[in-house]
Amino acid sequence: MSSQSPAVILVKGHKPLREITAICKKQDIPLFQSHISATKLMARLTFVLQDKLSPSIMMHGTLVEVFGIGVLIQGESSIGKSEAALGLIERGHRLISDDVVKVYKKESSHLVGYGPDLTRHLMEIRGIGIINVAHLYGAVCVRPDKALDIIVKLEKWDDCHFYDRVGLEEKYCDILGIDVPFHTLPVKPGRDVMLLIETIALNHRLKYMGYHSAKDFNKKLLQAIAKRQPRRSINEMRQEN
Numbered sequence: 369m370s371s372q373s374p375a376v377i378l379v380k381g382h383k384p385l386r387e388i389t390a391i392c393k394k395q396d397i398p399l400f401q402s403h404i405s406a407t408k409l410m411a412r413l414t415f416v417l418q419d420k421l422s423p424s425i426m427m428h429g430t431l432v433e434v435f436g437i438g439v440l441i442q443g444e445s446s447i448g449k450s451e452a453a454l455g456l457i458e459r460g461h462r463l464i465s466d467d468v469v470k471v472y473k474k475e476s477s478h479l480v481g482y483g484p485d486l487t488r489h490l491m492e493i494r495g496i497g498i499i500n501v502a503h504l505y506g507a508v509c510v511r512p513d514k515a516l517d518i519i520v521k522l523e524k525w526d527d528c529h530f531y532d533r534v535g536l537e538e539k540y541c542d543i544l545g546i547d548v549p550f551h552t553l554p555v556k557p558g559r560d561v562m563l564l565i566e567t568i569a570l571n572h573r574l575k576y577m578g579y580h581s582a583k584d585f586n587k588k589l590l591q592a593i594a595k596r597q598p599r600r601s602i603n604e605m606r607q608e609n
Contacts, residue, residue, distance in 0.1 A: 373397050379406045423544050424472035430491075431464040431481045431514065432456050434569040438481065438514040440469060441565070443522035448555060450491055452522065455562040457509050463501050464514045466491040471516055473544045482513035518549045518572050520565055525556035535571075535582035 375398040378384055384392075384399060392399040402409050429442040430453040441449045450466055457463055465483025474480045489502040489510050502510045519541050531554055540547035551568055555561060571581065 375400060377402055377409065379404065379409055419472065419474065422472045422474060424470060425544060427469045427471055427481075427543075428467070429469055429519075430466045431469045431483070431516070433462040433464060433511060433514050434566055435461070435573065437569040437572055438464070438517045439565060439569055440481065440516055440519045441522065442519060443555075446494070447522045447524070448561065449522060450493055452561045452565060454491060454493065456565060457501060457505055459562060459566070460509075462509050462511050462514075463489070463491065464511055471543060473546065474515075477546075479516040479543060479546055479548065480513050481516045488512075516543070516548060518551065518568065520551045520553050520568060522553050522555050522561070525554040525559075529554075534586070536586060 373395075376384075376388065376392055377400045379402050381401065381403045384401070389399065391397070404412075427440065427442075429440045430449045431438060431440050432453050433439070434456060441452055443449050453463060453466065464481060466487065468484060468487065469481045470484065471479050471481045489500055491499050491501055493499060531552075539550040539552075541550040542548075549572060553561065553564055553568070574581065
C-alpha cells in the first residue's frame with residue numbers, strides 16, 4: 369500500500385487492523401468498510417466508475433423523451449425550444465433537462481443525457497419564469513436521464529432556403545465519436561412544432577425497426593418508371609412506322 373492508493377476498502381464487514389488504520393491515517397488514504405463480498409463490490413464499483421469516468425460533454429438545448437426516443441431540441445435563443453418541450457410534456461411526454469444537458473458516453477456504444485441537480489425538473493419560460501414540471505404535471509412527466517437518440521434543431525423559416533421534402537439524405541452530428549441523427553426543423557407561424565417533433569421521433573423508431581419511408585417510396589418510384597419505360601419505347605416505334 370502506497371500514498372498513491374486512492375482508497376482502501378475492507379469487505380465482508382472485516383474490521384481494520386491497527387497497522388492498516390495507522391498507515392492510512394499517516395498517508396492520508398481514505399479507509400472504507402463494506403458488508404458485501406469482494407466480487408460483488410468489484411462488480412458494482414466497475415459499473416459506477418465506467419459511468420463516472422466516461423467521456424462527457426455539456427450541450428445547450430432541451431432533452432425530452434418522445435415515444436421512448438430521446439430528443440435533444442436545439443436552436444438559437446428565443447426560437448421556442450422550451451415552449452416546444454412544454455407542449456410535448458402537455459401531450460404526455462417527459463422532460464429530462466432544460467437549457468443545459470450533460471451528455472456522456474455509456475459503454476462506448478450510446479450516449480446518455482441528464483440535467484444538473486440544481487435545475488432538475490425545472491424549465492424557464494419567457495413571460496412566466498421558472499416552473500417545476502414535476503409539481504405542475506406530476507412525477508410521471510419527468511425522468512432523471514435518457515439515451516440521446518436524435519437531435520432536432522429549430523430554425524426560422526427562410527423562403528430562400530431549400531428544405532428536403534423527401535428525406536433520402538440523412539444527416540448526422542458527431543458527439544463523443546458517436547453519430548447521432550440530426551434534423552433541421554424550420555419554424556414559422558402555423559406550423560405545429562410539437563406534432564412535427566413527434567413525427568420525427570416515430571419515423572426514427574420505424575427506421576430503427578428496419579422501415580425507411582423515403583427509401584421505400586423511392587424504390588417504388590423507380591419500379592414504376594422501369595415498368596413504363598418499355599411502353600414508351602413501343603409507342604415511339606409505332607410513331608416511327
